[in-house]
Amino acid sequence: MLDPARSYDLIGDVHGCALTLEHLLDKLGYRKQGGVWRHPSRMAVFLGDIIDRGPRIREALHIVHDMVEAGQALCVMGNHEFNALGWVTPAAPGGGRHFVREHTPRHARLINETLAQFEQYPKDWHDFLAWFYEMPLFIDAGRFRVVHACWDAGLIEPLRAQYPDGCIDEHFLQASAVPGSFANNVFDRLLRGTDMRLPHGLTMTSGDGLTRSFFRTKFWEDDPQTYGDIVFQPDxxxxxxxxxxxxxxxxxxxxxxxVDEPLLFVGHYWRSGKPAPIRSNLACLDYSAVLYGRLVAYRLDQETRLDPDKFVWVYVERPEVQQ
Incomplete structure (x- = not known):
């Protein structure tokens, strides 16, 4: 899939901020030619979560899809693309549910903005849903790796044996509705990350208003001692x-x-502050664009350790997140 000699621009979660994405591509030296953003020597790699929340979801999908189709970009699946597929896909018979992703008020709240923006464009939505199946769950380029939330070799290797290109099908998606199944574990770990239950039956209400009994955890700490050493979330x-x-x-x-494994790029985690490596071989590029944060890229050339000076970003202007 990837030319090892080529240079890449890894880009974090867009979440419907299409104007900001265009500003970032422009800053990175991409130019729109024939309706597609192109660079003379580089290629973009998107970390998933193109949809939901933002004001121009359809436009953002067209930008990324057209770049991928023209060979100017790759895009891995994020948990929001997976959620969209699960929302529209009937569950396998006998499982006690109607859809892979149940139509609860909580789930509806996360996808409603996307559905509303496609209400007048049903064919577009149908086509994009089909395209989501072409998004691999991971990219392993040898010298660097890309996954939306978490690299777990214990799941990726058997997944690769079953789906060599990392792209799953409807059967695998339906299997993910069964708690504890391999498919369920793959989606949960690769697209949502690792988590741990809060002690003593405690719950937390996060900044997005959702109450959870689990918290997201780091998956790279060598010698953590406390819960505080492993928490990895905005709250x-x-x-x-x-x-x-x-x-x-x-x-x-x-x-x-x-720390000696290949460079790894993830999105997903709603970081804040100045973009920087988490450590020498790990970067999260999700800096809360749709919450007036930054849309962030990392300019990867031939380095084997991350360079703090190679993060590039644009701030999300207030008009971008207003209809």
Whole structure:
């Protein structure tokens, strides 16, 4: 899929901020030719979550899709593209549900903006849903890797054996509706990341208004001691919880992406502040664009360790996130 000698621009979660995406592509030296954003020597790699939340979801999908079709970009699947497929796909018989992703008020709230913007464009929506199946769940280019939320070799290797290009089908999507199944574990880990249950039955209401009993965790810490050492989400843990020591079993269950493994790029995690590497071989490029944050790219050439000076971003202007 990838030319090892080529240079790439890895781009974080767009979430319907099409104007900001065009500003970023322009800043990166891409120019619109024949209706497609192109660069004379580089290629864009999108980290998923093109849809939902933002004001120009359809336009953002056209930009990314047209670049992919023209050989100017690649795009991995994000959890929001997976959610959209699950929303429209009937569940397999006998599972006790109507759709792979149940039509609950909570799930509806996440996809409603996308459905509303496509209401007058049903053919477009049908075509994009079909395209989502062409988005691989991961890219392994040897010297670097791309996945929306978390690289778990224990799941990726058997997935690669079943789907060598990383692109799944409707059967696999339907299988993901079964809790604890391989397909369910793949989507949950690769597209949502690792998490841990809050102790003592506690729950947290996050900044997006959703109440959860789990918190997102780091998957690279070598020697964490407390819950606070592994939390990886915008919402901090309550101080008493953050100070709670991890048990030996909890430590042993943590996934660890080694410091000597290839460069890894993820999105998903709603970071803030100045974009920078998490460590020398790991970068998250989701800096909360649709929350008036930054749309971020990393300009990858032949380096084997991340360069803090190669992050490029544009701020999301207020008019972008207003209809």
């Amino acid at each position: 901090a843990l309550p101080e008493p919880v953050a100070r709670t020591p991890l048990s030996s079993a909890e430590k042993n269950n943590l996934l660890r992406y080694g």
